[in-house]
Amino acid sequence: MASLHSIPRFLLPRGPLLLRPQSRALVPLPSPAALRHASSSAKGLSEEFRRRQAAQQSKATPVIPQPDKYRPPSHGKRTPNRNLENRIYGPPISEEDKKRMATKKYPNMMSPEGTFSHWFLNNRAIHLWITMGILVSLAVAAWYMDFISKTIYVSLIPSRKDFLHHPIESSRRFVEVYKMHMEQTSQQYSEQRLKKAEDIEKRKQYRLERQRLAEERGEEYVEDPRYYVGEDGVRRRRVKRWFGIWE
Numbered sequence: 065m066a067s068l069h070s071i072p073r074f075l076l077p078r079g080p081l082l083l084r085p086q087s088r089a090l091v092p093l094p095s096p097a098a099l100r101h102a103s104s105s106a107k108g109l110s111e112e113f114r115r116r117q118a119a120q121q122s123k124a125t126p127v128i129p130q131p132d133k134y135r136p137p138s139h140g141k142r143t144p145n146r147n148l149e150n151r152i153y154g155p156p157i158s159e160e161d162k163k164r165m166a167t168k169k170y171p172n173m174m175s176p177e178g179t180f181s182h183w184f185l186n187n188r189a190i191h192l193w194i195t196m197g198i199l200v201s202l203a204v205a206a207w208y209m210d211f212i213s214k215t216i217y218v219s220l221i222p223s224r225k226d227f228l229h230h231p232i233e234s235s236r237r238f239v240e241v242y243k244m245h246m247e248q249t250s251q252q253y254s255e256q257r258l259k260k261a262e263d264i265e266k267r268k269q270y271r272l273e274r275q276r277l278a279e280e281r282g283e284e285y286v287e288d289p290r291y292y293v294g295e296d297g298v299r300r301r302r303v304k305r306w307f308g309i310w311e
Contacts, residue, residue: 137154166178167179211242211245214245215241215245216245216248217241217244217245217248220237220241220244221237221238221241222234222237222238264296264298267298267299271293271299289302290302
């Protein structure tokens with residue numbers, strides 16, 4: 065197959081420039097006089113460098129004197145005496161300036177003495193009063209929610225509007241409802257105690273009846289070793305403790 069260089073240019077298709085043969089420009093070679101090998105040393109450059117280095121070393125370091133006209137007060141010409149009590153630059157502070165500075169409110173700093181914010185932030189009594197007020201309010205709210213959830217007289221409790229319009233009558237009514245709730249709770253607990261006492265008495269009579277039947281048959285009544293009868297006549301299960309674990 066013939067190469068692109070052997071085909072005439074007018075027979076080639078008009079495609080991208082990459083497919084067209086381009087003539088390469090001849091790069092002129094440097095003259096042998098301008099070439100310098102790495103082993104050869106540049107005498108002219110080294111002599112110039114030495115001359116400049118010697119000129120810089122011969123000159124003294126320039127020192128710019130500091131004028132006293134523009135010296136700040138924080139950097140005096142003399143070394144400051146650290147033993148002096150008054151380290152404030154400028155004229156002495158008068159009593160009026162001290163009072164004004166003591167009561168001045170600076171940004172991002174605590175309030176000065178004598179102001180309301182300073183008294184409020186540093187008074188322990190008012191912080192104690194606020195803390196105890198919050199705790200008491202939470203305790204009252206928890207008690208009220210528990211009372212509302214357990215009482216059966218919810219419909220008799222006055223509403224919030226009644227408390228706002230008639231606070232005295234609503235308070236009296238609330239106290240009466242609370243007394244009724246306490247009486248009902250006491251009656252309920254007394255019934256539970258009576259029921260428990262009846263159960264204990266029934267168990268005792270049942271155990272005595274079993275003992276009597278065993279004696280009539282001539283058999284020996286053996287108590288269950290897992291249970292015992294206490295001084296109050298209640299039959300309870302024996303609890304054994306093994307390695308800190310209750311059985």
